[in-house]
Amino acid sequence: MSVRHEVIVVGGGQAGLAMGYFLARHKQDFAILEAAHEPAAAWRDRWESLKLFTSARYDSLPGRPFPGDPNRYPTRDEVVDYLGDYAAHFELPVELDSPVRALRRNDRFLLDVGERSYEADQVVVATGPFQTPRIPSCAGRLGAEVTQLHSSSYRNPDTIAPGRVLVVGGGNSGYQIAADLADTHEVDLAIGSRQLPLPQRILGRDLFWYLDAIGALRLTKDSRLGRRLAAREDTLIGSSPRQLRRQHAVTLHGRVTDADGRVVRFADGSSVEVSTVIWATGFRVDLSWIDLPVLDGEGRLIHNRGVSREPGLYFLGQVWQHTRGSALLGWVKDDAEYIAQHIGDFRAGQSARGARPHPSHPR
Template sequence: MSEHFNTVVIGGGQAGLAMGYHLARLKRPFVILDEHAKSGDSWRTHWDSLRLFTPARYDALPGSRFPAPPWSFPSREEFADYLGSYAEEFGLPVQRNVRVTSLSHNGQAFVIDAEGHHFEADSVVVASGWDRKPRVPAFAEQLSPAIRQLTAGSYKNPNGLAPGPVLVVGAGNSGADIALELASNRKTYLSGRHPGEIPWRVDAVAARPLTLAVFFAFSHILTLGTPAGRKARPRVLSHSGPLVRVKNRDLVRAGVVRVPRTEGVKGGLPILADGRTLEVANVIWCTGFTPDLDWMDLPVMGADGRPVQDRGVAATQPGLYFLGATFQQSLASSMVHGVGRDAAFIANRIAAAEAPDVVRPAGSAAPQ
């Protein structure tokens, strides 16, 4: 027996909850499917010491504020708890412990199977996270079996590493965070191109006007609608956004050794772009992620393995939408404070397709 909904949102993290908020605001019938037991549990799978790299004032979903001092950096537990409270505050219809295993279309409706559950929907929003499948180079398999290999997704704390030096590959925000933690008790190398950084402490009182201007640029200047945004997007997609909280000087002071790009393996050891090999006991791949969408049986994927979409609207499958992609609309799209605007855009598209007379401009009355 199947349940039918106007809209099914797949994923109950920050993207799925923001989507639910805007669908409720427009009074559209929907359900959110969350594979976890509690809203926010996906964040509890990250490494133990994780803190968001954006201040709390930028960590709230639409219609609420984050319950912490605005210039503090929430921990993973604080953010996970916030997501749970958010779902309760707005009474969002979340079905938990529902893991979607397939998505298809039967010519009349979308068909969603989820380990004993069966749903049909007129429209589907895939908001299940774009950081699901670690992107690890093929040559990683050639490393010596004696080297312990982890990813940014599987690393939890220093206790999970083998004794000895560690090479962190990937110098973005995650790599910088992990390298900084590890440098306190072991030789730590950080490999990769420096992605740039906001050169001041974003929480410093004197610098707050500059910080506000930078985050405004992330949302409103570096977008698909501006030349600057279109120029920046390929670089962000292929590398990383700038360091926000951790600075290069923090890494230097902690004793992190910056090394060039890791390009292969020689004698079982990682080899750098300058020809050096590093004798390390651990390698942590912080080289990004790709979407895990193998469960979709729909003709929507491009040659790069990503869905072909425009601002989250699938190009070849009417009624299908994606939310939470890096630079979906702006540099802020994959950040907590940016997902709400993208969700509002998609919610209005869904409402327009179903009942044009009920569409309201973004920012109107919140759900009751």
């Protein structure tokens, strides 16, 4: 027997909780299905020393400020505690240990959650962009004697065996992990293309104060500048190659081009012999569990500000979903509010027609 709700939100992280806040305000009948044993468990699975590059004043979900000093940079565990408290404070209907294994539809959306199933008129997929680790093909040419892990599996230096460690990836994760390891290991960092690093604070103010003031975080992906920024790699914030070299004695390299046994080669022709490789090379979105035509021919999600071409199906928390801030903790609320309003309008239209499903739904 299926459990029925008007709206199902898939994912109990920051995007799913923000969505729940606005659905509750719109008095919708909904449930949030979270695969793990606590809300926002994906944060708990990151490395222990992780700190946000946004200060606490820019890390709030709607209706509840991030606690404590607004000028500090919250830790991983503080984020998890905040999101858990947020769900409890607003009594959001989060159903834990509920991994959605399949989503399809007939007259309604059908969600398979193991021994249970759910039905809904609308579904919001709020699983975010950090799902399946992206690892280069050359990883397969490293020898079995080299320990390999993705940044999503890294926890702390004590879990890494003695020996030389290569971190691959020039984003914020790669820099933080390299610095975390530098006191206990000999560390190399392969950063590929050079990025312009930005300081966390400028003239006593948080970098994001300036970005927010000039509207940079609300640049849409369809604007001229937004298209240019979306095509670039993420900005490096609060660290730099010079800082890693001087403060942490990390050896820097360019792009990884190949590997053989314990040897990793770089674009400049140099090479290094390593014991461990940590791939801080990002993620790809995995929507293979959705049995609906939501992707284009190149595997990209088809949507307009999170509204898919499948009536009643929405997406939330994707990178550049609508603006530069769409996937950030403090800005996901803008897209969540928009989708909640769209759901309300959608349901009002159904009620006005006095029929369900929507005429454009496939039968």
